[in-house]
């Protein structure tokens with residue numbers, strides 16, 4: 001058998017980002033596309049003029065897909081060698097037009113960052129609404145796995161958040177326009193005015209950081225307050241906190257910004273810090289927030305939408321072991337100083353497909369139970 005669960009009948013369980021990882025989903029780059037411009041995503045217009053994809057949406061260059069898949073396969077092998085069960089996404093033909101009664105989109109995106117779509121909270125996996133039209137159908141890449149977990153694990157709660165309509169009312173027109181100045185952007189982000197509106201609940205799962213009973217959710221381009229309220233009502237046993245990082249002019253997903261490493265320790269992006277009033281809960285409960293090391297690179301790989309801070313997008317295997325991108329030497333040194341064994345994983349070729357080592361995975365099973373790490377609220 002290719003994959004075997006370590007705990008009989010319990011396939012899905014994960015309460016935080018640090019307990020010993022036993023089963024994980026790793027994405028795939030097959031058939032991934034650069035999506036056409038849409039209200040919440042204008043990547044085509046950001047493609048550098050010297051790129052073969054200049055001005056184009058559609059399938060990413062085959063060579064880049066092969067390079068990314070080689071690193072993803074290697075990462076999967078590294079995890080398996082550590083005794084971790086690895087399940088993989090099932091790609092579909094992303095290069096086709098989709099639509100609903102409310103909109104149509106020229107292509108889909110792909111199934112590289114499973115973290116964006118799947119939110120594992122304890123015995124539940126929740127399919128996020130997503131907030132880009134080109135990512136509306138991405139859950140399909142995980143349905144074969146979720147269906148299998150459902151058959152194997154009688155206690156697995158398979159959930160999907162309300163499918164969003166994503167009409168024009170869900171987006172601020174012109175928000176991403178190249179004509180908007182940085183000063184204006186800074187003001188907007190400071191005022192928590194993002195590209196998505198409060199028309200309906202919208203979230204990407206990667207905006208959620210799981211710390212036992214407490215879930216910290218970044219209010220961002222991809223997650224609105226209505227979704228944070230929805231998560232609060234959906235997970236009544238948890239405390240759901242909205243967090244912001246005003247230094248980030250393009251806030252999308254929390255995991256290159258604010259990453260818990262073990263109980264009591266957070267790695268924080270020095271360029272995107274939590275406002276003082278939001279730090280209170282960590283201080284009150286004696287958590288330490290350390291600033292991440294500088295990235296080893298000052299540029300991003302070709303056709304990459306993420307920032308150089310993917311340097312801190314690491315996968316914690318347990319409270320003593322962490323996977324870090326192989327060329328991110330400063331981040332590795334910092335992890336070693338913090339008492340971690342570092343597993344270097346070459347991953348720069350995957351960055352363009354939507355993120356780093358944390359993005360590229362989604363938890364299925366970690367040991368441990370739901371603990372209260374923030375008794376003082």
Ligand code: DAV
Nearest residue numbers: 253256306307355359
């Ligand atoms: O800052 O590059 C990347 C997160 C991708 N899921 C960043 C955000």
